[in-house]
Amino acid sequence: MNLQNLIDLFAGFFLSNLLGYGGGPASIPLMYQEIVTHYRWTNDTEFSNLLALGNTLPGPIATKIAAFVGFDVAGIGGALVALVATVVPSAVLLIVLLRLMAKYRHSPVVKGMTLLVQPVIAVMMILLTWQMGRTSIEALGWWQAIPIAAIALWAMEKRKIHPALVILCAFVYGGLVVPHI
Amino acid sequence: MEGHSAKKYVQLAWAMSKTGVLGYGGGPSVIPLIRHEAVSAYRWMDDDEFGETLAIANALPGPIATKMAAYLGYREKGVLGAIVAILAHILPSCVAMIALLSFVNFLSHSPVVQGMIAAVMPVIAVMLGVMAYEFAKKAYQGLGRWMVVVFCAISFLLLQVVPIHPAIVIVLFLAYGAVHYRLLGKLKNKAGGEAS
Numbered sequence: 001m002n003l004q005n006l007i008d009l010f011a012g013f014f015l016s017n018l019l020g021y022g023g024g025p026a027s028i029p030l031m032y033q034e035i036v037t038h039y040r041w042t043n044d045t046e047f048s049n050l051l052a053l054g055n056t057l058p059g060p061i062a063t064k065i066a067a068f069v070g071f072d073v074a075g076i077g078g079a080l081v082a083l084v085a086t087v088v089p090s091a092v093l094l095i096v097l098l099r100l101m102a103k104y105r106h107s108p109v110v111k112g113m114t115l116l117v118q119p120v121i122a123v124m125m126i127l128l129t130w131q132m133g134r135t136s137i138e139a140l141g142w143w144q145a146i147p148i149a150a151i152a153l154w155a156m157e158k159r160k161i162h163p164a165l166v167i168l169c170a171f172v173y174g175g176l177v178v179p180h181i
Numbered sequence: 182m183e184g185h186s187a188k189k190y191v192q193l194a195w196a197m198s199k200t201g202v203l204g205y206g207g208g209p210s211v212i213p214l215i216r217h218e219a220v221s222a223y224r225w226m227d228d229d230e231f232g233e234t235l236a237i238a239n240a241l242p243g244p245i246a247t248k249m250a251a252y253l254g255y256r257e258k259g260v261l262g263a264i265v266a267i268l269a270h271i272l273p274s275c276v277a278m279i280a281l282l283s284f285v286n287f288l289s290h291s292p293v294v295q296g297m298i299a300a301v302m303p304v305i306a307v308m309l310g311v312m313a314y315e316f317a318k319k320a321y322q323g324l325g326r327w328m329v330v331v332f333c334a335i336s337f338l339l340l341q342v343v344p345i346h347p348a349i350v351i352v353l354f355l356a357y358g359a360v361h362y363r364l365l366g367k368l369k370n371k372a373g374g375e376a377s
């Protein structure tokens with residue numbers, strides 16, 4: 001585990017995540033730039049394998065890639081450094097900002113800000129829903145995607161079944177039924 | 182209070198590892214799951230605060246799910262809580278990633294795995310949709326009917342039609358929000374016919 005490797009890992013993942021706006025998926029092209037083009041930690045084929053596996057596994061995508069590349073370059077220590085560089089800077093920024101806002105909670109300025117941000121979040125969520133719905137219809141077809149969605153809605157909103165359970169049921173259906181259709 | 186405090190850590194770790202393991206499709210799709218744990222299941226915060234946190238988190242760079250986990254952990258248990266929450270959220274998938282890379286070809290071509298991922302997507306879409314509805318309802322209650330229509334239309338135009346980066350749109354709305362009440366007050370004064 002040499003020091004230069006760890007410094008490079010930190011710099012590479014720090015940069016690509018701090019410049020990546022819009023969550024993990026948005027920073028993938030930037031990570032590619034650092035991992036493949038700049039530091040040559042992996043080549044194109046391996047990177048696309050990484051992405052394929054990363055998309056197959058659950059959880060945030062940026063941290064999975066950071067963990068793997070860090071591990072590949074410098075073992076456990078490398079994985080830790082790459083993960084810290086990926087998550088800590090933005091997490092600290094969020095905590096500091098929210099503390100600041102909590103302090104001025106009752107000022108009309110902060111009140112107006114929290115009020116006005118709601119329509120944007122709602123619209124962003126609607127767009128995300130639309131996107132996710134379209135992908136699932138492409139993957140499953142109308143006749144499977146719509147009933148699954150309807151059952152999920154009924155189970156979570158009417159029957160108040162825990163979302164985790166609904167997701168597990170979907171996994172079972174997807175694993176047992178979908179491949180045979 | 183030792184026992185109680187240890188319980189909080191366990192709750193944080195359990196909630197965040199669940200959301201990490203069940204969330205498919207990268208950070209943003211995991212948000213409804215995190216909201217379920219934070220707002221409905223453990224009541225660490227109410228919906229207003231969650232929405233506000235989400236908005237600020239969206240305006241900042243970096244992965245979204247880990248930012249949310251960090252803040253939830255910090256809010257409940259300080260720095261150590263933040264560390265526990267982040268680790269619980271990312272470790273299972275990171276370890277799996279390192280362990281499974283040699284099986285990548287098998288996994289990404291297995292019809293069973295592909296079927297599982299496909300079947301989960303409609304469920305995630307529904308969860309996102311429900312969350313969108315609840316945010317829209319809240320915006321409606323806070324802003325009133327015509328203002329919510331106008332602001333939603335403006336954000337839709339900026340996000341989808343123009344399109345401007347979401348972070349910039351959020352910053353624009355935050356900036357306007359900062360003067361919103363002052364502007365409203367001025368308008369009301371004018372409507373009151375310069376009473377002074």
